[in-house]
Structures are given as C-alpha cells and as structure tokens.
Amino acid sequence: MDFFDVVSVQEAINRLMEAFKEYEFKAEEVSILEATNRILAEDIYSHIDVPEFNxxxxxxxxxxxxxxxxxxxxxxxxxxxxxxxxxxxxxxxxxxxxxxxxxxxxxxxxxxxxxxxxxxxxxxxxxxxxxxxxxxxxxxxxxLKGDDIRKGERALKRGKRLTPESIGVLAALGISRVKVYKKPKFYIISTGDEIIDLDEELELGKIRDINSYTLYSAIVKLGGEITGKAIVKDDYELLRQQVEKGLDISDIVLISGGSSVGARDYTARVIDSFEGRGVFVHGISIKPGKPTILGEGKGKLIVGLPGHPVSSIIVFGAIIEEFIYKKMEVHNHKLKTKAIMDFNFPSSPGQQTYQMVKLEERDGKTYASPSFGKSGMITLLSNSDGYIIIKPHEEGIYKGEEREVYLL
The missing domain is CATH 2.170.190.11 (Molybdopterin biosynthesis moea protein, domain 3.)
Structure with missing residues (x-):
C-alpha cells in the first residue's frame, strides 16, 4: 500500500464495508428499562391491536x-x-x-x-x-381498536435507536425484554513522545492528550463502550503491544496520531504486522483528515486517526460512525437542520470539505457563518454548532444559498 494513495470518502467507506462484510456486531437481550439509547437488533411486530378496544x-x-x-x-x-x-x-x-x-x-x-x-x-x-x-x-x-398499532403490524424497525417513546411502544405491546446490539467496544491509543496525560506536569514542548478524551466522549455519545486507553511513545514495539491488547478486548482500535508520512510514524507498519489484510486505505480526500489509515488485524478494525483534534473527530463521524451504523442498519442518524449561508467559501478541489459553522437566528430564519481555525485548535469544535459538507465536485458555497448543517 503506497502512502497517501488517497481515495474518496465514499470509496473509503465502500472498502471498509467490503473488508468487514462478514463482521457482525452481536446482539443481547435486555430489559426495556435498560434499553434507552440502544440500537434495536430485531423487528418488533405487534401480536395485539393497540388499543385493544374503542x-x-x-x-x-x-x-x-x-x-x-x-x-x-x-x-x-x-x-x-x-x-x-x-x-x-x-x-x-x-x-x-x-x-x-x-x-x-x-x-x-x-x-x-x-x-x-x-x-x-x-x-x-x-x-x-x-x-x-x-x-x-x-x-x-x-x-378505534387498532388505530395506534394493528395486530401483525411492524411497530419498530431493526436499527432504530430506542427513545423514551419507543420504550412506550414496547410497554404498550406487553414486551418487557428486547434484543439490542451490544455496545461496540473501542480501545483508544494516543501516540507521540510529546503527549502527556492530564495528571502529568506540563513542560515546555509537551502537549496534553486531548484526542483520547474527545474520542472517549464521541464514543459514549455514539452508544459505544471504551475498554481502555493508553498513551504510547514513538516506539514500534510499544505501539504494537498496545494494539494487540486492544484487538483482544475490543471491536475497534483507534490510534490517534502517527498516520502521516514520517520516519517515526509506525501506525501502518504495526497494522500490517498482524494476521489479516493489513492497511487497505492510507489517505482519504477529506479536509480535514487526509492522513487517515484504515486496516484490519485479527479480524478487527484498526483506524489510524490524524493527531489534530478537529481532524480526528471529523473522521470519526464521517467514517467510523458510518461503518457502525451501516452494520446495524441505522438510518437518518445524523441530526441536521437547514440554514442560509451567510458567507462565500471556496472549496479544496478534489476533496470533501467539512467546514465548521456557527448558527444564528435572525428574523425567524437560521443563518450559518464560518468558524475559522486550524485543525489543531480544539476550540474550533467547541465554538461551532455544526458543519456543512462541500462535495469534491463543488467549487464552494455562496452567500444566500440554503444548505444542510449537520449538528455536533
């Protein structure tokens, strides 16, 4: 695999789905009291009319x-x-x-x-x-009898995230336990000699570990579970040991940093060292997030994420969330709204650009203005309400046009 033989976002997802076409997230049966925010792993059909009488x-x-x-x-x-x-x-x-x-x-x-x-x-x-x-x-x-739900009707579809309203439907049907997908398990590794944890003394030249905490939060929001996290110096053997540990106890291993071309970037070599197909994507035409690695080892997904916080979160949402939700057949999972662009913004030719924006209500309409900053600035995320996607074939966006804004 040649470094930075970049592919489109859609091609990266296609390769990911093909590489793991046999992989399935397992299901478990839980009480409906424990099912809120879980993903339904089966269709629910009603065995009664609701209501059962007029x-x-x-x-x-x-x-x-x-x-x-x-x-x-x-x-x-x-x-x-x-x-x-x-x-x-x-x-x-x-x-x-x-x-x-x-x-x-x-x-x-x-x-x-x-x-x-x-x-x-x-x-x-x-x-x-x-x-x-x-x-x-x-x-x-x-x-009338059956006005709400008719006997034999599909009341809830597989892949639905169970909301309080969904739990009410299950209760109305007399269903106390339901099959949901097990929470996807993640292992997070931050790499770099300069990275230190929150409880370590910050010295000149050192950087606090931001990515593992933002990714941790993103995984929880997704509905996943974190089996562990670690900070690893720029050392091939140490990184390989941590990846192997992650593969043994999780579904997906995330390696933050070490995905760009450099003498001390070992991510691709480590992924290729495990049994499996190794790296199958090294570079995606996405801005920010180009130096992203997708690979497989021991039948598990290994992702090399860029070291910059914004890039890392963007790629997590665009690639990893899409993979998990496609496998669980979840549809319309992204919260979005319409907004009028309050600015002109050029695109990067050939790249799918994710532009952070702030939202503002004026005269009963929603307007979006750009949040500018470099992908290494974590405040670029915290100061934004969402992002717009500029497709590779687009020249940019124009002030006054209405676009979909994906909410953070």
Whole structure:
C-alpha cells in the first residue's frame, strides 16, 4: 500500500464495508428499562391491536352520533342515561338510538355508540335524562381498536435507536425484554513522545492528550463502550503491544496520531504486522483528515486517526460512525437542520470539505457563518454548532444559498 494513495470518502467507506462484510456486531437481550439509547437488533411486530378496544379521548357521554344532529343550546337533543363505564372494566350494555352512557377519558366505548360528546356540552336533567347541546361527527373523540398499532403490524424497525417513546411502544405491546446490539467496544491509543496525560506536569514542548478524551466522549455519545486507553511513545514495539491488547478486548482500535508520512510514524507498519489484510486505505480526500489509515488485524478494525483534534473527530463521524451504523442498519442518524449561508467559501478541489459553522437566528430564519481555525485548535469544535459538507465536485458555497448543517 503506497502512502497517501488517497481515495474518496465514499470509496473509503465502500472498502471498509467490503473488508468487514462478514463482521457482525452481536446482539443481547435486555430489559426495556435498560434499553434507552440502544440500537434495536430485531423487528418488533405487534401480536395485539393497540388499543385493544374503542376508547374515549374525553370525559363525556357515548351516543349514536346521528342522534345529535341539529342539537343546539336552544334545541338540545335528549338522551336516556343507562349508567356509566368504569375505568378498567368492559362496557357491558349496548347503546341504542336515544340512549347514552357516561365514559371517562380512556374508558371503553359501549357497543352501538359511535361518538363521544364532551361533558362540557351536556347537562343532566336528572339521573336518567341528559341534554346534549352540540352535534358530533361519526367517531368523534374516539380512538378505534387498532388505530395506534394493528395486530401483525411492524411497530419498530431493526436499527432504530430506542427513545423514551419507543420504550412506550414496547410497554404498550406487553414486551418487557428486547434484543439490542451490544455496545461496540473501542480501545483508544494516543501516540507521540510529546503527549502527556492530564495528571502529568506540563513542560515546555509537551502537549496534553486531548484526542483520547474527545474520542472517549464521541464514543459514549455514539452508544459505544471504551475498554481502555493508553498513551504510547514513538516506539514500534510499544505501539504494537498496545494494539494487540486492544484487538483482544475490543471491536475497534483507534490510534490517534502517527498516520502521516514520517520516519517515526509506525501506525501502518504495526497494522500490517498482524494476521489479516493489513492497511487497505492510507489517505482519504477529506479536509480535514487526509492522513487517515484504515486496516484490519485479527479480524478487527484498526483506524489510524490524524493527531489534530478537529481532524480526528471529523473522521470519526464521517467514517467510523458510518461503518457502525451501516452494520446495524441505522438510518437518518445524523441530526441536521437547514440554514442560509451567510458567507462565500471556496472549496479544496478534489476533496470533501467539512467546514465548521456557527448558527444564528435572525428574523425567524437560521443563518450559518464560518468558524475559522486550524485543525489543531480544539476550540474550533467547541465554538461551532455544526458543519456543512462541500462535495469534491463543488467549487464552494455562496452567500444566500440554503444548505444542510449537520449538528455536533
């Protein structure tokens, strides 16, 4: 593999998917109380109708809707009260023309009734007679059996991230345990003689380890798990030992730094030293993040990320997140919004450019302005709300055009 034989972002993803086409993230069964933010590993089909009976959406009286036509405050419709439906109990009586029963919100609609009059539009003459002052339409104020979910219908699709609303659907179906993908396991390695950890004394020429902490947070946000992290000096054997440790206890090993061409950059050599196909991408036409390495060792993914924090996070989102979500069949996973560009910006020919932007609301519209800075500046990320993608074939972006902004 020649250094910096760059490929497009899409080609890099294609090679990654091909290299790991047989690889599968395993599933596990968990309680729905532990399933929030996990990725569903199976389609969920309903074995019941939801609701299982016609239910009232208001407090009021169940009637035949046609009996209320023409009702008004001056000329009300008169009904015979048969009783009431209690919550949690079946409605045992059948409504005939001119008859009614009181039904609370969520209560079962009696047979024969096809509408609910809100209690505000009624008045009891006595315990047996009711006046209705407003006409209602057919099935008004009623949720019909199966309106929410029909028996046999797919209620939740495999690959869905389970939200509180999704957990509510599972509870409605009586499902207490569900299959989700196991959290992808990552091992993070930061490389470089100059890198020190947070608890070490900062000396002139040294740099605090930023990448492993930003990547740690990105992995947690993704829904992954970190099995360990380490700082390694520029030493081939030390790096290989850490990569081997990571391969044994994780799904993906991330090596931050050491991906560019240089006498002391050992990442590619280390990846090629393990059993497997070794490096299959060394260089991606992405800005920032060109010196990215993708490889395989012992059947696991090894990624050499650029040392600059912004480049590292951009590549993580553009490549690694895409890989994981494609394998788990997750769709529409990126949060995005539309914004009007508040600036002109040229592109880098042949490269897919990720331009950081800030968002601002003005006169009811959302505008995006550029966040400028070098990829080694971590504040470029913290001061930005998202980014836009400029495709390789585009000449740039123009002030006034509307673009999609991917939110951080």
């Amino acid at each position: 239910r009232s959406t208001v407090d009021g009286y169940a009637i035949k809707s046609k009996d209320s036509q023409g009702a008004s405050e001056s000329v009300p419709s008169l009904f015979n009260i048969l009783g009431e439906v209690r919550m949690g109990e079946a409605a045992e009586k059948e409504i005939k023309s001119g008859e009614t029963m009181y039904v609370p919100t969520g209560g079962m609609i009696p047979q024969g009734a096809d509408g609910m009059v809100m209690v505000e539009y009624t008045e009891k003459l006595d315990e047996e007679n009711l006046m209705v002052y407003k006409p209602i339409a057919f099935n008004e104020n009623i949720i």
